[in-house]
Amino acid sequence: MENYYLVIVVLMLLLAIFDLIVGVSNDAVNFLTSAVGSKAASFKRIIIVASCGIFLGAISSGGMMEIAKKGIFNPSLFSFQNIIFIYVVVMVSDIFLLDLFNSLKLPTSTTISIVFELLGASLATSFLIVYDQGLPVNEWLEFINTKKAGEMIVAIFVSVLVAFSVGWLVQYILRLAVTFEYKKHMRIGGSIFGGLSVFIVINFIVNVAFKHSPLKNSEILVFLSSNTLGLFLITFTLAFLFFFLKSKKEGFDTFQVITMLGTFALAMAFASNDLVNFIGVPLAGLEAFVIWKDTGVSASAYKMEVFNDATQQLPFVIVLLVAAGIIMSLVLWTSKKAKNVIQTTVNLSRQADGVERFNGNIASRGAIKFVTAITKVITSLVPEAIKIAIERRYKREQRINVGAKELPPAFDLVRASVNLIVAAWLITLGTSLKLPLSTTYVSFMVVMGTSLADRAWNQDSAVYRVSGVFTVILGWFITALTALGISALLAVIVYYYEFVGVVIITILSAFGIFMVNRLTNNEVEAEIAIQLPTNWYVMSQKELGQALEEQLKDLSNYVFDFEQKLTNAIIKYDHKTIKELDDVVSKHNEQNLYYQAALIRQLRNVEVKDLEAGKILLTFYVEENEILRELSEAIKLAKQHVLNMHTPLDDLQIGTFHEYISLFEVFNNEIQPSNGNTLSVLQQQNKAIDAYVEKGINLQLQGLSEQKYTYKNSRLFLGSIIRHLHVSEYIIGLYTLIFPQEGGE
Incomplete structure (x- = not known):
C-alpha cells in the first residue's frame, strides 16, 4: 500500500512542474506588463531582469507550506490518506483551471485558485467523513479554517478598490508634476520620485520578498526591517543624489531605471511568496509521506497533528526550490500564453485609441454614465483657472514616428514606474498589516487606475476598457467558485474510489486541458503595423x-x-x-x-x-x-x-x-x-x-x-x-x- 501513496506523491511532484508552467504563464502579467507596455527595454532584457528576480526569489523562499498544511483545514482531524487525496485533487484541479484562464487570455489569481481548491476538496472530504462516521452535522465546520476563506473573499474587494484608487491618485499627482513631456522636469521631480521609489523597492524586498526566506531572521534583515526611518533617509538621499547627477547625462532616463528595478522586485516577491501556489501542496504531500511511512500506522488511521507544527521538515527543500526557480525562469522565455495574458492587460491600459478587444455591455455603459454624471458635478465646482492649469499640464505634444515599422509604446515610462512602485508599496503595506492581498489583484487594478488618471480611457474607449476590467474581475470570482466546485466534485470521486479515483480525475483533467487548447487559439498576437516603406x-x-x-x-x-x-x-x-x-x-x-x-x-x-x-x-x-x-x-x-x-x-x-x-x-x-x-x-x-x-x-x-x-x-x-x-x-x-x-x- 505504501507504494501506491509513493506513486501519488511522485504524480503530484510531476504535476507541480506543469502547475509551475501554467502558473507562471498567468502571474507573469503582474511584473512584466509595465516594462513590456512601456518598452522600457527590449523584451529579451526585460525577461533577463525578471528571470533574475524570479530565481533569487525562489531560492530565498521557505516556510511556504503553511497554507497547504493548516491554512485552510484542521490537519489533526484528517488522516494521512484524507490529506494526500485532498492534495492530489487540488493539483489536478489547479492545472486545469489555470490553463483554462491562460487559454482565454485572462489574468486570474493563483492564490484564490489554490485556496478555494483546498477549501472545496477539504469541505467535501470532511462532509463525507462526518456522514460516514455518523457525527453531528455541526461538527463539519470544525474541520475547516473558515476564517482564512473569509479573509480571501474580503481581500478581493479590498485589493480592487484600494489598488485602483491609490493607483489613480498617485498617477494623477505625478502626471501634474512632470507632465507627458516628463524629460523636461526629470531632474528635480524625477529624482524625488526616484528616491522614494528606491526606498519602496528596498523596503519591499526586505519585508515582502524575504518574508518566507530562511534569511529573514538574519541580523541585517532584522535591522533593516526594524529601522524603517533610517532606511528611508539613507536610501532616499543616496538615490536622489544618484538620479539628480545622472539626469545631466544625455540618454539617461530615471523612470526607465525605476521601471526595471520595480520589475525585478515584483518578480522576486512573486517567486518568494506565490511559489506556495504551485509547489506548496506537493511539497506538503511529500513531507506528509516522509512522516507517515515510518510510523507503522495505517494511512486511514494516522492523524496529521504534526502539520500543526510550522517547522520545515524537508532537509532537501533547497534543491526543489532551485529547480522551481529554473523552471519558472525558462517558462518566461518560452510561454506563448504568458505573452497573451500580458497583451490583455497592456491592451486595456494603452494610451492610444484603436481596436478594442472587449465589446461594451450594459454594466460598463451604466458605470460610465454614472461616473460621467458625477464628474460633471465635481468639475462644475472647480474654478475655471484651475481647470485650465490642469489641462495645460495634460497637454501632449508628442508626435509618433510616422511610417515606423513598430507601434509606439502603449504608455510611457512614468506610468510604468508608477504601476510597479505603487503595487510594491501596497503589497508591502498589506504584508505589514497582515492583510491577504493578492499580487494579481493589486498589480492589475493599479494598472487600470493609472490608465484612468492618464486619460487613456477616453470617450471613444472607456466603455470597452471598463467592460474588459469587469470581465477580468468577474473571472476572479468565477475562479473561486469554479475551483470550489471542481475540487469538491473530484474529491468525492477520490474519496469513494481512492486510487482508481486518482487515475480517473487525472485522465479527466488531461482531457479537459486537451480540449481547451484545441478549442482556443494560443498563438501570440503580433503587433500589426503597416507594411509599407518608411516614407x-x-x-x-x-x-x-x-x-x-x-x-x-x-x-x-x-x-x-x-x-x-x-x-x-x-x-x-x-x-x-x-x-x-x-x-x-x-x-x-x-x-x-x-x-x-x-x-x-x-x-x-x-x-x-x-x-x-x-x-x-x-x-x-x-x-x-x-x-x-x-x-x-x-x-x-x-x-x-x-x-x-x-x-x-x-x-x-x-x-x-x-x-x-x-x-x-x-x-x-x-x-x-x-x-x-x-x-x-x-x-x-x-x-x-x-x-x-x-x-x-x-x-x-x-x-x-x-x-x-x-x-x-x-x-x-x-x-x-x-x-x-x-x-x-x-x-x-x-x-x-x-x-x-x-x-x-
Missing part, C-alpha cells in the same frame, strides 16, 4: 499604387480561394470547412481594423500636404473591409443553411455557382501590373459576372414559380450571387484607386 506618406500616387499592387493581388487570390471552398462546403454540407473559413475571415477582418487604426494614428501626425497618400491608403483598407464584410455575411448564410440542414441546392443552382467560380478565375487572373488596358479588361469581365447574376436571379424566380425552391433556399442562393457581383465591383474600385490613370483621371 509612404510622401510617395506619389504611382509609387503608392505599386506598393499596394501586391496586396490587391493577394486579396483577390484569397477571395477566389474562399469562393471555391465555400461553394464546395455548401454542396457537401461540410461544417468543418465553414468553421475554418469563418476563423480565417475573422482574422483577416481583425488585421484590417488594426491596419486602419494604425494608419489613422499616423494620419493625425502628418503634414497637410502629405495627406493625399494617406487618403489612398485609408480608402484601400476601408474598401477591403467591405469585401471582408461581404465574405462574413456569406459565411453566416452558409452556416445557417448547413448547420440547420436546410433544403440542398439542386443541380441547376450548383451549376450556376460553378459558372461563377470559372468567371471569377478569369477575372482574378487579369489583375496584374497596369499595362494601360487592365482596367477595361476587368470591367469587361465584370459585365460577364453581371450577366451571370441576372441569369441566376431569373433561374431562381422560375424555380419559385414552379414551387421548386423554398424561402431559405432562395435566401442562400440569391444572397450568394448578388454578393459575387459586389465583390468584383469592390475589387475594380480598389484597382481604380491605386491606378487612377487607367480611369482617365
Whole structure:
C-alpha cells in the first residue's frame, strides 16, 4: 500500500512542474506588463531582469507550506490518506483551471485558485467523513479554517478598490508634476520620485520578498526591517543624489531605471511568496509521506497533528526550490500564453485609441454614465483657472514616428514606474498589516487606475476598457467558485474510489486541458503595423499604387480561394470547412481594423500636404473591409443553411455557382501590373459576372414559380450571387484607386 501513496506523491511532484508552467504563464502579467507596455527595454532584457528576480526569489523562499498544511483545514482531524487525496485533487484541479484562464487570455489569481481548491476538496472530504462516521452535522465546520476563506473573499474587494484608487491618485499627482513631456522636469521631480521609489523597492524586498526566506531572521534583515526611518533617509538621499547627477547625462532616463528595478522586485516577491501556489501542496504531500511511512500506522488511521507544527521538515527543500526557480525562469522565455495574458492587460491600459478587444455591455455603459454624471458635478465646482492649469499640464505634444515599422509604446515610462512602485508599496503595506492581498489583484487594478488618471480611457474607449476590467474581475470570482466546485466534485470521486479515483480525475483533467487548447487559439498576437516603406506618406500616387499592387493581388487570390471552398462546403454540407473559413475571415477582418487604426494614428501626425497618400491608403483598407464584410455575411448564410440542414441546392443552382467560380478565375487572373488596358479588361469581365447574376436571379424566380425552391433556399442562393457581383465591383474600385490613370483621371 505504501507504494501506491509513493506513486501519488511522485504524480503530484510531476504535476507541480506543469502547475509551475501554467502558473507562471498567468502571474507573469503582474511584473512584466509595465516594462513590456512601456518598452522600457527590449523584451529579451526585460525577461533577463525578471528571470533574475524570479530565481533569487525562489531560492530565498521557505516556510511556504503553511497554507497547504493548516491554512485552510484542521490537519489533526484528517488522516494521512484524507490529506494526500485532498492534495492530489487540488493539483489536478489547479492545472486545469489555470490553463483554462491562460487559454482565454485572462489574468486570474493563483492564490484564490489554490485556496478555494483546498477549501472545496477539504469541505467535501470532511462532509463525507462526518456522514460516514455518523457525527453531528455541526461538527463539519470544525474541520475547516473558515476564517482564512473569509479573509480571501474580503481581500478581493479590498485589493480592487484600494489598488485602483491609490493607483489613480498617485498617477494623477505625478502626471501634474512632470507632465507627458516628463524629460523636461526629470531632474528635480524625477529624482524625488526616484528616491522614494528606491526606498519602496528596498523596503519591499526586505519585508515582502524575504518574508518566507530562511534569511529573514538574519541580523541585517532584522535591522533593516526594524529601522524603517533610517532606511528611508539613507536610501532616499543616496538615490536622489544618484538620479539628480545622472539626469545631466544625455540618454539617461530615471523612470526607465525605476521601471526595471520595480520589475525585478515584483518578480522576486512573486517567486518568494506565490511559489506556495504551485509547489506548496506537493511539497506538503511529500513531507506528509516522509512522516507517515515510518510510523507503522495505517494511512486511514494516522492523524496529521504534526502539520500543526510550522517547522520545515524537508532537509532537501533547497534543491526543489532551485529547480522551481529554473523552471519558472525558462517558462518566461518560452510561454506563448504568458505573452497573451500580458497583451490583455497592456491592451486595456494603452494610451492610444484603436481596436478594442472587449465589446461594451450594459454594466460598463451604466458605470460610465454614472461616473460621467458625477464628474460633471465635481468639475462644475472647480474654478475655471484651475481647470485650465490642469489641462495645460495634460497637454501632449508628442508626435509618433510616422511610417515606423513598430507601434509606439502603449504608455510611457512614468506610468510604468508608477504601476510597479505603487503595487510594491501596497503589497508591502498589506504584508505589514497582515492583510491577504493578492499580487494579481493589486498589480492589475493599479494598472487600470493609472490608465484612468492618464486619460487613456477616453470617450471613444472607456466603455470597452471598463467592460474588459469587469470581465477580468468577474473571472476572479468565477475562479473561486469554479475551483470550489471542481475540487469538491473530484474529491468525492477520490474519496469513494481512492486510487482508481486518482487515475480517473487525472485522465479527466488531461482531457479537459486537451480540449481547451484545441478549442482556443494560443498563438501570440503580433503587433500589426503597416507594411509599407518608411516614407509612404510622401510617395506619389504611382509609387503608392505599386506598393499596394501586391496586396490587391493577394486579396483577390484569397477571395477566389474562399469562393471555391465555400461553394464546395455548401454542396457537401461540410461544417468543418465553414468553421475554418469563418476563423480565417475573422482574422483577416481583425488585421484590417488594426491596419486602419494604425494608419489613422499616423494620419493625425502628418503634414497637410502629405495627406493625399494617406487618403489612398485609408480608402484601400476601408474598401477591403467591405469585401471582408461581404465574405462574413456569406459565411453566416452558409452556416445557417448547413448547420440547420436546410433544403440542398439542386443541380441547376450548383451549376450556376460553378459558372461563377470559372468567371471569377478569369477575372482574378487579369489583375496584374497596369499595362494601360487592365482596367477595361476587368470591367469587361465584370459585365460577364453581371450577366451571370441576372441569369441566376431569373433561374431562381422560375424555380419559385414552379414551387421548386423554398424561402431559405432562395435566401442562400440569391444572397450568394448578388454578393459575387459586389465583390468584383469592390475589387475594380480598389484597382481604380491605386491606378487612377487607367480611369482617365
